[in-house]
Amino acid sequence: MSYHPESLIIELEERARELRIDSLAMIYRRGAGHPGGSLSVAEIMAALFFHKMRLDPERPDWPERDRFILSKGHASAILYAALARRGFFPMEDLKQWGELSCHLQGHPDCLKTPGVEMTSGILGHGVAIGSGWALAARMNHLNYRVYVLLGDGECQAGVVWEGAMTAAKYRLANLTAIVDYNDVQLDGPVHEIMPMEPFVGKWQVFNWAVLEINGHNMRQVVEALDMADEIHDRPTVIVAHTTKGKGVSFMENDSHWHGVPPDDVQYAQAIAELRGEV
Amino acid sequence: MAEMSMREGYGRALAEYGEINPDVVVLDADTSASTLSHFFAQRFPERFFNIGIAEPCMVDVAVGLALGGKIPFANAFAALVSLRALEQIRTCVCYARRNVKLAAGYAGLSDFKDGPTHHAIMDIATMRAMPEMTVIVPADALEAGKWVPVMAEYEGPVYFRLSRAATIPVHNEGLQVEIGKGITLREGSDVTIVGTGSMVGRSLLAAEKLAKEGMEARVLEIHTVKPLDVDLIWQAAEETGAIVTAEEHSVIGGLGGAVAETLCVGRPVALERVGVADTFTCTALDPESLMDACGLAVEDIVTAVKRVLGRKPR
Numbered sequence: 001m002s003y004h005p006e007s008l009i010i011e012l013e014e015r016a017r018e019l020r021i022d023s024l025a026m027i028y029r030r031g032a033g034h035p036g037g038s039l040s041v042a043e044i045m046a047a048l049f050f051h052k053m054r055l056d057p058e059r060p061d062w063p064e065r066d067r068f069i070l071s072k073g074h075a076s077a078i079l080y081a082a083l084a085r086r087g088f089f090p091m092e093d094l095k096q097w098g099e100l101s102c103h104l105q106g107h108p109d110c111l112k113t114p115g116v117e118m119t120s121g122i123l124g125h126g127v128a129i130g131s132g133w134a135l136a137a138r139m140n141h142l143n144y145r146v147y148v149l150l151g152d153g154e155c156q157a158g159v160v161w162e163g164a165m166t167a168a169k170y171r172l173a174n175l176t177a178i179v180d181y182n183d184v185q186l187d188g189p190v191h192e193i194m195p196m197e198p199f200v201g202k203w204q205v206f207n208w209a210v211l212e213i214n215g216h217n218m219r220q221v222v223e224a225l226d227m228a229d230e231i232h233d234r235p236t237v238i239v240a241h242t243t244k245g246k247g248v249s250f251m252e253n254d255s256h257w258h259g260v261p262p263d264d265v266q267y268a269q270a271i272a273e274l275r276g277e278v
Numbered sequence: 279m280a281e282m283s284m285r286e287g288y289g290r291a292l293a294e295y296g297e298i299n300p301d302v303v304v305l306d307a308d309t310s311a312s313t314l315s316h317f318f319a320q321r322f323p324e325r326f327f328n329i330g331i332a333e334p335c336m337v338d339v340a341v342g343l344a345l346g347g348k349i350p351f352a353n354a355f356a357a358l359v360s361l362r363a364l365e366q367i368r369t370c371v372c373y374a375r376r377n378v379k380l381a382a383g384y385a386g387l388s389d390f391k392d393g394p395t396h397h398a399i400m401d402i403a404t405m406r407a408m409p410e411m412t413v414i415v416p417a418d419a420l421e422a423g424k425w426v427p428v429m430a431e432y433e434g435p436v437y438f439r440l441s442r443a444a445t446i447p448v449h450n451e452g453l454q455v456e457i458g459k460g461i462t463l464r465e466g467s468d469v470t471i472v473g474t475g476s477m478v479g480r481s482l483l484a485a486e487k488l489a490k491e492g493m494e495a496r497v498l499e500i501h502t503v504k505p506l507d508v509d510l511i512w513q514a515a516e517e518t519g520a521i522v523t524a525e526e527h528s529v530i531g532g533l534g535g536a537v538a539e540t541l542c543v544g545r546p547v548a549l550e551r552v553g554v555a556d557t558f559t560c561t562a563l564d565p566e567s568l569m570d571a572c573g574l575a576v577e578d579i580v581t582a583v584k585r586v587l588g589r590k591p592r
Binding site: 067109110111117118119121122125128129130131132133134135136137139140159162163165166170 | 303324325327329330332334335338339340341342343344345346347348350365366369370373374375
């Protein structure tokens with residue numbers, strides 16, 4: 001694991017802040033989207049798209065690139081923001097999100113949007129699809145890594161665990177899953193809707209390597225992504241403890257903000273908070 | 279010697295084609311000894327993935343393999359893959375337009391001994407309604423094998439519907455198949471019988487019976503239920519003026535539905551549909567007697583032809 005200077009961490013934190021502001025602006029402008037689960041993954045997305053993943057926006061189909069599946073596809077706002085800021089398409093496109101003529105769909109569409117590796121939006125697919133992709137990498141002697149970002153509530157879907165068994169069976173060390181464990185889902189707290197604990201234990205008994213981190217601590221995020229590279233006999237899941245709606249006081253830990261856009265006043269306050277002006 | 283079953287024709291062809299095309303990979307959901315994907319598994323163990331009793335996961339893993347440039351053939355019982363994995367097929371295979379071949383074995387009533395849980399009589403309807411999906415139903419073991427390279431070399435999702443059983447042989451070794459191109463198996467000008475899958479052989483038997491009674495039936499094989507060979511069906515409607523469809527599937531939404539849809543917009547002629555009535559089926563001791571009991575007997579086709587001829591304008 002390489003040492004990461006504080007300057008990199010600070011730069012990535014700034015990226016995360018930008019992605020939060022972009023996401024909220026998009027959701028506010030469109031009057032639709034999922035703010036809570038976009039804000040909770042900002043550090044993870046910044047670390048992946050601006051540091052960890054090998055990507056080339058000039059060659060979106062570069063065979064050696066790392067692959068990313070946003071299994072929690074409803075957090076599309078922050079994926080689109082990351083792809084635009086990374087140069088896969090113009091930032092201007094973000095303003096057209098959801099319009100009939102725009103390539104940016106409500107949920108990610110790999111046939112329409114450059115840089116979207118796989119269509120998603122219905123929960124539960126990422127680990128199983130990522131397993132197939134990781135198998136193909138091994139068979140093709142390519143050393144790319146497959147990253148899957150999924151939600152905690154998403155892990156209530158049985159197919160997640162079918163995929164987890166598959167990845168373990170084939171010892172897919174080139175697969176890293178990251179769970180956004182914010183403990184809030186559409187209808188309320190995850191621990192009330194359908195408790196997932198012991199969550200780390202579940203992945204362990206499914207024969208995954210488990211790294212548990214604070215998903216808002218950039219150094220921990222970056223180091224966990226590195227650590228996963230050093231595990232060679234099994235897939236890795238990073239259980240990232242996060243706060244749904246992170247960075248906007250009135251959105252934090254409130255299931256109301258799972259899929260509701262802010263009004264004018266709320267938006268102004270949210271942006272002010274994210275800019276550190278409050 | 280007993281006729282080769284359709285699944286064996288497919289399974290042996292898949293293993294043979296594996297030698298030619300190294301990109302082909304095969305998945306199964308703990309049914310490889312039944313679907314006969316195990317012929318491939320034995321020859322290419324490193325290209326075979328048994329995902330266990332988890333059809334949704336199997337389809338998603340196949341999607342991942344396709345994303346990685348492979349040509350996955352995902353094998354399972356038709357009733358299970360078409361129902362349990364329906365959302366995976368809709369979202370990840372069709373909407374995302376991934377190059378996955380779904381080989382759905384034991385389709386129709388061919389798993390006679392396990393009963394209605396394992397009968398697949400609505401899979402053509404659901405698969406046909408999916409944008410981007412191609413639906414292929416071979417008529418016999420030889421044809422099942424012929425489709426393997428054609429499907430592999432076609433880029434896009436395919437639902438390939440296979441019978442467990444040995445169906446009545448229809449084709450000779452020289453057969454060439456093309457997606458979307460129906461086959462005229464028998465000429466006739468009084469009526470057209472449009473069959474698919476196991477009902478193609480039965481349609482030919484019905485046509486022979488009808489000939490003895492002085493009625494000349496044209497017999498078309500529609501192996502590709504989607505995209506439908508509209509031209510061939512419209513031509514038959516024009517030239518014979520009456521159509522009977524025959525399929526080992528519900529009368530709702532399958533071949534009969536597809537033919538009805540295309541006739542009503544272009545060539546509105548009298549149509550009768552032979553298929554499983556809108557009801558659950560039952561268990562039987564052999565597939566033939568079950569098909570007969572479920573309204574798929576040769577005599578049911580003959581009766582339908584007589585009915586449709588009664589409705590045909592003089």
